[in-house]
Amino acid sequence: MRPFGFERPETLERAAGIVAAREDRAAPPPLSSAQFIAGGTNMADYMKLGVMRPNLLVDIGRLADPGLRRIAASPDGIRLGALVRMSEAEENADIRIGYPVIAESLQQAASQQIRNMASLGGNILQRTRCEYFRDISWACNKRDPGSGCAAMDGFNRQHAVLGVSDRCIATYHGDFAQALIALDASVETQSPRGGRTMAFSELHRLPGETPHVETQLMADELITLIDIPAKPWARRSHYLKIRDRQSYAFAVASVAVVLDLEDGAVRDVRIALGGLATVPWRAQEAEDELKGGPLDERTAGRAAEAAFAGAMPREHNAFKISLGRQALVRALLETRDMRV
Numbered sequence: 120m121r122p123f124g125f126e127r128p129e130t131l132e133r134a135a136g137i138v139a140a141r142e143d144r145a146a147p148p149p150l151s152s153a154q155f156i157a158g159g160t161n162m163a164d165y166m167k168l169g170v171m172r173p174n175l176l177v178d179i180g181r182l183a184d185p186g187l188r189r190i191a192a193s194p195d196g197i198r199l200g201a202l203v204r205m206s207e208a209e210e211n212a213d214i215r216i217g218y219p220v221i222a223e224s225l226q227q228a229a230s231q232q233i234r235n236m237a238s239l240g241g242n243i244l245q246r247t248r249c250e251y252f253r254d255i256s257w258a259c260n261k262r263d264p265g266s267g268c269a270a271m272d273g274f275n276r277q278h279a280v281l282g283v284s285d286r287c288i289a290t291y292h293g294d295f296a297q298a299l300i301a302l303d304a305s306v307e308t309q310s311p312r313g314g315r316t317m318a319f320s321e322l323h324r325l326p327g328e329t330p331h332v333e334t335q336l337m338a339d340e341l342i343t344l345i346d347i348p349a350k351p352w353a354r355r356s357h358y359l360k361i362r363d364r365q366s367y368a369f370a371v372a373s374v375a376v377v378l379d380l381e382d383g384a385v386r387d388v389r390i391a392l393g394g395l396a397t398v399p400w401r402a403q404e405a406e407d408e409l410k411g412g413p414l415d416e417r418t419a420g421r422a423a424e425a426a427f428a429g430a431m432p433r434e435h436n437a438f439k440i441s442l443g444r445q446a447l448v449r450a451l452l453e454t455r456d457m458r459v
């Protein structure tokens with residue numbers, strides 16, 4: 120590992136200010152010379168591999184602000200501090216009962232040890248597991264902008280079929296983010312320029328021509344809160360994760376569903392797909408297909424067709440289209456049959 124500096128400020132303002140004082144503060148966060156570290160489970164891993172190369176780490180794990188570690192449920196919804204541990208959120212009773220899709224997405228992520236260390240903010244900003252990104256001997260537009268993409272004609276079984284570009288086909292691998300898309304969450308951020316709120320669905324950017332620019336965040340901008348609006352029907356929500364190994368593995372395909380049923384008809388539905396796309400992916404075409412009608416194997420199948428109509432497979436990952444369709448049908452029917 121390369122030598123690096125380390126700072127552990129006590130306030131959020133100081134943490135953001137340290138990064139803002141750097142000359143390259145306008146660089147995308149993962150390419151900036153100073154970067155935040157929370158639980159460190161992604162950052163330390165990628166620093167050891169030489170993928171992440173900050174000169175200065177700013178540890179936000181011990182910031183004094185108690186709101187960063189709080190889970191606050193109210194009639195308006197639930198607010199999750201960015202430093203809440205994954206395991207704390209998955210075990211929280213308000214989340215388990217009111218928003219099962221969140222608890223299920225976290226329970227199936229990583230290992231218990233990692234979930235005890237990792238923060239929710241760090242989880243949603245984790246970087247791809249693309250093998251060519253993780254091995255610095257390969258060309259990678261995301262790691263080294265303009266260098267090429269070894270995955271395009273390489274072994275791309277893990278790669279995305281939705282939201283791809285001719286510069287990058289890396290999958291977004293997190294689980295929790297799909298639950299947040301399906302629940303219509305937003306995130307609050309703080310930087311020396313003040314605070315802002317954005318829809319969670321706008322946080323991650325499609326790779327397009329600039330796969331190294333992964334989110335809307337600036338290098339000196341911290342996620343502070345995740346805000347999930349109240350939805351009584353979120354009790355009928357579910358996360359289905361398909362993986363190569365039933366434990367401690369990233370999704371090959373996953374589906375988050377939040378379903379509002381009235382007399383057997385779909386009054387409203389939100390669907391997000393994971394393991395299949397370059398960003399946490401809202402399957403709006405599938406939602407439109409289902410709204411106002413019955414939910415059965417036939418209508419779910421039609422929705423699944425719609426969800427993958429724009430899929431663009433490469434040599435080794437075409438199987439993800441049929442796997443994704445089947446996962447979506449199964450997730451919809453399992454959510455329909457939940458006892459709430």
Ligand SMILES: Cc1cc2nc3c(=O)[nH]c(=O)nc-3n(C[C@H](O)[C@H](O)[C@H](O)COP(=O)(O)OP(=O)(O)OC[C@H]3O[C@@H](n4cnc5c(N)ncnc54)[C@H](O)[C@@H]3O)c2cc1C
Nearest residue numbers: 157158159160161162228229237238240241242293294342
């Ligand atoms: C073996 C292994 C298996 C895994 N399996 C899964 C899995 O199945 N599903 C899954 O979802 N995840 C999985 N993960 C990923 C794991 O969940 C993430 O590493 C973890 O959630 C990251 O959280 P952290 O707090 O440790 O982030 P860190 O490593 O500290 O930070 C990650 C990134 O987020 C930035 N950051 C952190 N917090 C903030 C903030 N508040 N504001 C702005 N920037 C911030 C950092 O600068 C960094 O770029 C796995 C990881 C490993 C090592």
Ligand code: SF4
Nearest residue numbers: 249259268287288289
């Ligand atoms: S798919 Fe993206 S992350 Fe993977 S090698 Fe290509 S540019 Fe890099």
